[in-house]
Amino acid sequence: MKKGISFLLALLLLGSIAACGAKEEPLTEMEAIQKELAEMDGYACTATLTRTSNKGENTYETKQYYKSTGEYRLELTAPEEVKGNYTVFDGTHICQGNPRLGDTIIKEVPESQQRNELFLGQFVKNYMQSEGVSVETAALDESKCVVLEAVIPGNDPTVSTEKLWVDRETLLPVRFAIYDAEGQERYRMDYGEFEFNPKFEEGLFVIPE
Numbered sequence: 001m002k003k004g005i006s007f008l009l010a011l012l013l014l015g016s017i018a019a020c021g022a023k024e025e026p027l028t029e030m031e032a033i034q035k036e037l038a039e040m041d042g043y044a045c046t047a048t049l050t051r052t053s054n055k056g057e058n059t060y061e062t063k064q065y066y067k068s069t070g071e072y073r074l075e076l077t078a079p080e081e082v083k084g085n086y087t088v089f090d091g092t093h094i095c096q097g098n099p100r101l102g103d104t105i106i107k108e109v110p111e112s113q114q115r116n117e118l119f120l121g122q123f124v125k126n127y128m129q130s131e132g133v134s135v136e137t138a139a140l141d142e143s144k145c146v147v148l149e150a151v152i153p154g155n156d157p158t159v160s161t162e163k164l165w166v167d168r169e170t171l172l173p174v175r176f177a178i179y180d181a182e183g184q185e186r187y188r189m190d191y192g193e194f195e196f197n198p199k200f201e202e203g204l205f206v207i208p209e
Helices: 002-021 029-038 120-129
Strands: 042-053 056-067 072-078 086-089 094-098 104-107 135-140 143-151 161-167 173-179 185-196
Touching: 029 120, 029 143, 042 120, 056 120, 120 143, 120 161, 120 173
Parallel strands: none
Antiparallel strands: 042 056, 042 185, 056 072, 072 086, 086 094, 094 104, 135 143, 143 161, 161 173, 173 185
């Protein structure tokens, strides 16, 4: 009987050692992308923003900063007539600044779903909550990307669905587009430099007194 128990314990010990030594299965491409987005504490990037309306198309060069807690800063760097304009949300209030007009600051700017949807953090929230989202592989600028799609909650017909293109090798966002209820592209963000979880400068999200 004692020999039987000893043999059983030995088998259990060997099984435990084997389990400890087993390597974890590597994440799939989709799992890696979702993990990167889900664990995002924030990001900083440059991006070309294209806005399309019934009056035509406007393009802006931007710098964007976003924290997963909701704070954000959007700066316009081109064209020249809007260079330096910025919008800041400190988590409670929104303000807009225009240094070209003597650093005029407009505080208590109303919330705007269209403006909020321009930030990748909002896409992540919508994506995680969307049902029946699609995932596909597409070629973009000769680089293979995975495309994630989400439904935008609310009743604003100008922002209905959205897509995010993620580079399969770097796992970095390449393009982000927002569509209206008719499926027409309203906003497109083509990312340049992109950094996940940067160290933000102190005061970056502070609204000036």
